[in-house]
Amino acid sequence: GENVGLHLPTLSVQEGDNSIINCAYSNSASDYFIWYKQESGKGPQFIIDIRSNMDKRQGQRVTVLLNKTVKHLSLQIAATQPGDSAVYFCAEPFSGGGADGLTFGKGTHLIIQP
Amino acid sequence: DAGITQSPRHKVTETGTPVTLRCHQTENHRYMYWYRQDPGHGLRLIHYSYGVKDTDKGEVSDGYSVSRSKTEDFLLTLESATSSQTSVYFCAISEGAPGEKLFFGSGTQLSVL
Numbered sequence: 001g002e003n004v005g006l007h008l009p010t011l012s013v014q015e016g017d018n019s020i021i022n023c024a025y026s027n028s029a030s031d032y033f034i035w036y037k038q039e040s041g042k043g044p045q046f047i048i049d050i051r052s053n054m055d056k057r058q059g060q061r062v063t064v065l066l067n068k069t070v071k072h073l074s075l076q077i078a079a080t081q082p083g084d085s086a087v088y089f090c091a092e093p094f095s096g097g098g099a100d101g102l103t104f105g106k107g108t109h110l111i112i113q114p
Numbered sequence: 115d116a117g118i119t120q121s122p123r124h125k126v127t128e129t130g131t132p133v134t135l136r137c138h139q140t141e142n143h144r145y146m147y148w149y150r151q152d153p154g155h156g157l158r159l160i161h162y163s164y165g166v167k168d169t170d171k172g173e174v175s176d177g178y179s180v181s182r183s184k185t186e187d188f189l190l191t192l193e194s195a196t197s198s199q200t201s202v203y204f205c206a207i208s209e210g211a212p213g214e215k216l217f218f219g220s221g222t223q224l225s226v227l
Contacts, residue, residue: 032214034214034215034216042220042221043204043218043219044204045218046215046216046217049214049215089156091157091216093214094159094213100159100162100170100172100213101149101162101172101206101208101213101216102159102213102214102216103159104156104157104158105156106154106155106156107156
């Protein structure tokens, strides 16, 4: 499968600050990306997705940026809260599409300092 | 939670015993997936299904089989459990196009002693 990886395994930020979580991918043919949040003891939770015909997509307090030139994806979380503490994964479809699910990066652990 | 229920939530078993994990969905989704999650490896796809009786292998399918006799149920079976299969198992369904926007269940923690 494609290599979807991360720049940092752990990110610590102050409550109220903005967080940026990064992800690198290797398959330039990938046309769809997703960010997941996983809290301890729970399953991954869908946050936001983006297609390759977009550079930016915004949700509630979250923004995903896609830079296809350098094959880089980032998740920005505005005004982080204690509930944002979790592991965040980026993911993309196997083989750039099809029914055979997603391939995931290893995850970044976001820690919110009070 | 996209109407996904996994059972059991926790199981401890012995090496060599058969184990079946169940994933039940209430929203008639066609595509279902089984993943395992391990430290250092992240989430890896075991098997997936694209309809009743239609299944295919994922990247880590050795030692696992699946069955889907009804749309709502996707079963994962370890015919003879090994310690390397100790893991957290997640079921997922696809709400968007096939393979996109997966929604996950709460997981099954399996320990093989």
